[in-house]
Amino acid sequence: MNASLRDRFAALHRKGEPLLLYSIWDAGSAAAVARAGAPAIATGSHSLAGALGFADGEQIPHCNATGLPLSQQAACS
Secondary structure, three states: OOHHHHHHHHHOOEEOOHHHHHHOOOOOHHHHHHHHHOOOOOHHHHHHHHHHHOOOOOOOOHHHHHOHHHHHHHHHH
């Protein structure tokens, strides 16, 4: 994560204003949550694994997992 993204994410954490993180499972859900105006998006290993047809617990082959953040970022741009 670069410093700019880190600083933007840190700025979302304000006392008395909880940061709600919406969990996504694929590029389509990431795009929908971003379009709805979420300031940040979370993801869990179980939902991503299931969306790709794998069990949770580090079961996703490396070649499948490496493109996930890029595809989600592209969907939200």
